[in-house]
Amino acid sequence: MPDKETSRVEAFSDGVFAIAITLLILEIKVPNLESFKSSNLLYKELINLWPSYFAFVVSFAAILIMWINHHGFFNYLKKIDSRFLFANGFLLLLITFIPFPTAILAKYIESEAVNAAAAFYCGTMVLISMAFNLLWFTSAYKRRLIKPIISTKLIEKIKKAYVLGFVIYLLAFIISIFYAYVGLIICISLWTLWSFLDYSTTKERKNNITSCQK
């Protein structure tokens, strides 16, 4: 059972995640049919918005999976301290930033400037990955804030996953500068990886927690 302190920070973070994920929609602009307004024209315009839909879905999935991880994360903590608060704050800063690179990507993915847009997007992901590593380090270093029931094996495993994630994001970022789409595809496939990581850890966590409740 986490103390009030912890659950309140958790609730605040959840709020920020929930708002950031919902604000994404504001970046999809309603098309303006200047001249004669026909259904065919509007259909065409709505289809031409595919980059916005794509960016919206990708970022939504990103934030959702980050939230799931963040959420799994908190189940490991026995308490938090100010240092953790600031590491968490840095992560939230980057989460709230996501709608902006998303809008950039949506606007320029079809243009000549796609590489800059993709690099900016992947670069944001590199920073977020850094923030997750920082958060994990702050909590797991010498098991400062980790519940006793969490096995060191599990801690190591997650640490490895975070470090590996960072390296891959960094590669994706560098690649995206030259091959925008390749970089983006790596970013997206990474989220899929996260989701599976989380799945496994959730299972393990569940076991741990039930075992501790006995």
Next chain:
Amino acid sequence: MPDKETSRVEAFSDGVFAIAITLLILEIKVPNLESFKSSNLLYKELINLWPSYFAFVVSFAAILIMWINHHGFFNYLKKIDSRFLFANGFLLLLITFIPFPTAILAKYIESEAVNAAAAFYCGTMVLISMAFNLLWFTSAYKRRLIKPIISTKLIEKIKKAYVLGFVIYLLAFIISIFYAYVGLIICISLWTLWSFLDYSTTKERKNNITSCQK
């Protein structure tokens, strides 16, 4: 009593519903009186915004009723797992999308492009109905995540309602392509139907839960 896991996902989803429903207002744009600003002119402009008010109210009601259902939904769950998290995430993705088709509808309901706008709006509802079915299937298939106290009769009833809903939304969508208003009216009347479905299930649920608390 749901476990922490469940209630936190519930809280996060509630947050997304609450934000999506409130963002709807941002789609109503303040009218711009270029020339001479008279009260009569402003009254006229405010009345001419009726499509925005209409779309706002309709989508607000839609999200509210979806929330009520989602909320009733969670009372049936004894626990959740990652597969559920992703099904729920898919639903939330579509909920946060609603303000966009709403804005499209408000902008083009009076124009020649009304059919495209209505079809886009009803199409979104078809997807949402799909997501609800998926969510229900994920939880109710072989009663994976359903509380033992929930009668199989009730589960079947809700399943039927969801499947029926999907079929009707699909019809509404197809119709809206040719008869915009007819399609929209079917969509709206469906929400009324949902609200009554929820009413009945709530009553039954209440009984079930009290009976279990004895």
Next chain:
Amino acid sequence: MPDKETSRVEAFSDGVFAIAITLLILEIKVPNLESFKSSNLLYKELINLWPSYFAFVVSFAAILIMWINHHGFFNYLKKIDSRFLFANGFLLLLITFIPFPTAILAKYIESEAVNAAAAFYCGTMVLISMAFNLLWFTSAYKRRLIKPIISTKLIEKIKKAYVLGFVIYLLAFIISIFYAYVGLIICISLWTLWSFLDYSTTKERKNNITSCQK
């Protein structure tokens, strides 16, 4: 102690209140200094925004006091039902609407169209007052949802306050059509009245609740 049902609706409503109150800021537009950008010019522009600040503060106070009342309101409820959910939904619909008349007021309070803007604003308040009366009637009629410990005297008192409030708002609305500022002043002074009503009721409620906890 309210049941889970009640506290979740309470939490959802709080979310909507919190978001609506925060969205108000988005209606204050950053001034655009076309030509030569001097500090004096920006100071002047920032001061010229007084209608926006005024509308922002007034609506913020309005939503905050409505939230305090809504919040006090829920302390009277022993349970809720679907009918209550829809009455509450209607209220939330109008709460989320507030940023729009606020923006209208801010934009036209200095123009010839001030009467239309003020009437639109006060009209919204009339509807909100109606929604509060409806919510109260839904819960207090034959004490359907009211905690036994709440004295009928208190219920009557609140009912009177709500009905009186509605009448005054209606007057303010009618007056504002002809004398914009008079109507607005009545609206604002009413919130002051609410805040005191809430103060007193809070005290009484506290007593009731403590007395019941004995």
Next chain:
Amino acid sequence: MPDKETSRVEAFSDGVFAIAITLLILEIKVPNLESFKSSNLLYKELINLWPSYFAFVVSFAAILIMWINHHGFFNYLKKIDSRFLFANGFLLLLITFIPFPTAILAKYIESEAVNAAAAFYCGTMVLISMAFNLLWFTSAYKRRLIKPIISTKLIEKIKKAYVLGFVIYLLAFIISIFYAYVGLIICISLWTLWSFLDYSTTKERKNNITSCQK
């Protein structure tokens, strides 16, 4: 353990903090590459947005640290009353206002109008500092709402910090009128100060609370 009243106001305030901090991103506008869209051009545009990033980070940090303090604040309260609700409401009003001076700062920090922008930003901070002092006074005066376990020494210490903070913000404001950057630097360094204040108080508080739980 705080009573329901207190925790609900806490939750509402947290919501407003979380939304205000997330809305900051909406002030960063997507650059528009009119002519030929090249990656180099977009890179340049994204770099030219540094004032927006700067303002975003600074205000994010400001709101986060204010939230941490507000949050520490509530741990001292044994109960709240209406007077507290209004003092808290005044604080929230100013918190939700922050995105606006932030946008002003971002837009004019590079222009001739930087002094007005900086003064407007620091001025907002002066008001917020006032609101914190008011909130503290409302609660701590004659220990009206303070938990018995909180040592008077600690109360005095915090009071001093708040008063000192107000004086420094006021200085920063006056200076910013003439030396924009100096004023801003003082504001920012103050937040660093707050964060440390909070750190120490958190530790003390922890001790107090554990000592009381014995």
